[in-house]
Amino acid sequence: MIKVDEEDPIGEVEPSFPYRDVQIRRGVDIRDLYDLQEEIGRGKFGTVYRCREKSTGLRLAAKMVSTPKREDRRNVEREVDVMRVLQHPRLIQLYDAFDNGKTMCVVLELIEGGELFERVIDDDFILTEKSCTVFMRQICEGMEFIHSKHILHLDMKPENILCLTKTGNRIKIIDFGLARKFDPTKKLQVLFGTPEFVAPEVVNFDQIGFGTDMWSIGVICYVLLSGLSPFMGDTDVETMANVTIAKYDFDDEAFNEISDDAKDFIEKLLVKDIERRMTAAQALRHKWLQGVAAVTQLSTAKLKRYVIKKRWIKAVNTIIALRRMGAKLEPDDAGAA
Incomplete structure (x- = not known):
């Protein structure tokens, strides 16, 4: 174990x-x-x-x-x-x-520990709220440094958080293909990212900023703790509509064992107004990351279903992309997707 x-x-x-x-x-x-x-x-x-x-x-x-x-x-x-x-x-x-x-x-x-979410859903892995704080603290440390260099990542999602090794607890943030240098005195708008994790200001094509990344971190934390996605709809359009409303809850039984400090951490990130969201530095000072979190084992059943669904979506998208490029797929390849 x-x-x-x-x-x-x-x-x-x-x-x-x-x-x-x-x-x-x-x-x-x-x-x-x-x-x-x-x-x-x-x-x-x-x-x-x-x-x-x-x-x-x-x-x-x-x-x-x-x-x-x-x-x-x-x-x-x-x-x-x-x-x-x-x-x-x-x-x-x-x-x-x-x-x-x-x-x-x-x-x-070369980072060989695999995606964070893939690792924690392994049958031999024990996920606790305490271990979640270890991972989230490191994510915030990385983001604090990125922002200190006046850069926005703009594609924070679980796939872009890798474990350094297969047995340790260190993580690394990857994929800076959408990152942008940011001057707070100049208006910057973007219309890209993964719908499930983008902030309301991206969907609305409003001014973005450091808080745009912090919203995504809030979504990642919500999913890690519960296996549920707070704004996911049946389509990208529905998902983005949910994001613009910015309404979510902790009503699911998956949150029954989650501490109030953890919920407060998420609530201070999933704020519609970008100016009112915690910064990375403030997140690192939050009681949940500073205090003693619960070591009770969390169920990963819903998180496992979430990751498996993501795998299927990724596989289907790969097949579609290859077909658009004119690639000929063997029947077994198409069936595997």
Whole structure:
């Protein structure tokens, strides 16, 4: 039976490589310097492969992004520019970057512990409210640093929180493909993100800010504790309508064993008015993250159903995307989705 270490991580794990000031290498083939290995992930913006640096033997991850349009290239350049300043133990680290014209590649720290939610629904894992505070505190630490560099992540969701190892309790925030530099004196509006986790100001195309990320963290916390999604509807349109109303509750039996401090933490994040939400620094000072949380085991049955549903949606979306690109799928492949 795996029981997460419920003590906050002390000190920091020595990184696999020192922080690097990465510049994009133009006209250089990544295969000259790295051995590309098996695919380990696929998303809307690229495919991730395990890789090994030939000169050092260092194991890393290489995200390959097709850049047929100038805008595609600018997006990757922006991601690299953002990641160059985000050197922190709670954030995935940048190692190298390449541009060969048609494809760009971002070489990243390899994180092998898997997605946080996938880990905690394992049959051998014991999830408690205390362990949730350990994870949420680290998420807020990472976000506090991101915001201190005047950057917004803008795609905070469970898939973008990885465990550093399969047995420890350290996490890392990943995927800065939608991140933006933020000047509070200038109006910034965006219309992207995952409907279930985006804040009301995104749906309404209003001014966004640091609080936009904090709303998403509130949703993540709600789901982690209960296995329920506070605003999820049957369609994206319905979900976004629920977000704009910003009404939710703790009426489900899943919250019967959850402390008032935990609910207060969520309530101070899921506030419709962006100006009234807790900042990352305030969240770290909240009683729930500072106090002694309950160690009672939480049921993960609903969280497991939530994750399984997400897997199916992701698989179907992958099949649709491949078909749009003209890929021919074998009957078994289509059936597996």
